[in-house]
Amino acid sequence: MLQVSQLRKVFCNGNGMAKVALDNVDLHVEVGDFITIIGSNGAGKSTLLNAIAGVYGVDQGQIRIDGVDVTNQPEHRRAHLIGRVFQDPMIGTAASMSIEENLAIAVKRPERLGMAKGVTGRERARFRELLALLDLGLEDRLHEPVGLLSGGQRQALTLLMATISTPKLLLLDEHTAALDPKTAEQIGELTRKIVLGRRLTALMVTHNLQAALEFGNRTLMMDQGQIVLDLRNPRRAKMTVDDLLQQFMSVRGERFLDDRALLA
């Protein structure tokens, strides 16, 4: 499904210092995998997702999605394969446009846009049904600008937009981290419902080690641009958060560096 091989990404900061953000990463994802990704700050988690989505080019290696080599495709060319939700609820939606207009853009992800009507009556009916499933009352607010929604509502809408045209791959980068705990849990449940219900293939970065083990069927731990731990069942099923921290120490020879994870 997703085949990442020998992926390398080096950033150069202002004073010419090179930072290896991805250090020859290999990752093979099967159809239907729901993979959680953990790791300390600066481990390269976001860089991996951005590289897969094509936000920037890579220095070496190859990315194949469903057999197609997308390594050199610009972001918008591979967007029809990928749905994304970001940490910042503001990033996933256009604030000045209405809920239905945002959804209409998302639903046409696989198509070439033309001069046809932006939202049709049939689409509107479908949006209403899908929004009703979110249970947030958004189905009655189709014409309201998204900017009026709360962070959690926006994130739920982004999740719906990211999955509405059934992407080959769903990329979630700490998409609940900016929300209050209760809303975060709701969005988490929604994520699980959508990913499992629609049998999507997903990568989810999280700082919540508990969630990392509870969600999905496989967990990756990243550190210094490498995947240092690849947990699958049945071994994963027996893991506890403490075991994970232990694992990290044995890999790194030091304590887990992610303060947010320890607080969670």
Added chain:
Amino acid sequence: MLWSALVGTIEQGLVYGVIALGVYITFRILDFPDLTVDGSFPLGAAVVARFIASGGSPLAGTMLALGAGIVAGLATGFLNTKLKISGLLSGILTMTALYSVNLRVMGRANIPLLRKPTLVNWFGDFGLAPWVLFLVVVLLTKLALDLFLRTEIGFALRATGDNEQMIRSCGVDTDNMKLLGLGLSNGLAALAGALVAQYQGFADVGMGIGTAVAGLASVIIGQALVRFRGLGWATTGVIIGSIVYRVAIFAALRMGLAPTDLKLITAILVVLALSAPTWKGLLEKFWGGKRRATGIPTA
């Protein structure tokens, strides 16, 4: 006398409303501060004047002007999206280059169109005043723009101005959207330039100075006056804003202001409007502070 002057003012408001719609596309929808219009407006005038002066048909000349304006907008878009020059500077560069281009097109600084066939004269032959022509053009432009903004591509254009990251992750090439918006906007500015030249009976290289700021003033006035939500209202507001702006200028002139002071007045107007949030914040702080000082609860 006053009546005919007022009709003339409204005619100006309508024809400059076409530019204001263009400025609305770039400044408001695309969030792209495009100054190219200062060059594409006289470009349209230059193209149509040269074309008519050398015996061409006014309608073909006007269409040619529209096309030239689109190309000017695309040039700015190219500088910005492909050569990665900032939007503001891209517009200034194209505008500066257009000054020379316009002189080349005209062959001199001014072309009179007296006793030449123009669209305005054609309309006059049917007993129709220029404002009829301008009203038709500006309304058609508005309706076309309203419809366009409701299409799939129109959605993508609006989203590009709102949230580039979002629309790119939805598979849209934002570079193309910027090129499209800039092309449309400057096409409209050149179209207006062509009409203005035929209306006033000449084209002049200097006629473009302050076009973008005047257009922006119209957009701002329109937004302040027409507060209904929805796209159709927004473009209606822009046209109303353009007329009100011209009437305000007319009033200022009648009150004895020198025509040469108008650009200063316009600039001050735009500064005040754009800084309104800052003023409001300062005022609220001031009042809030005062109230608290007197012990009256603020909430």
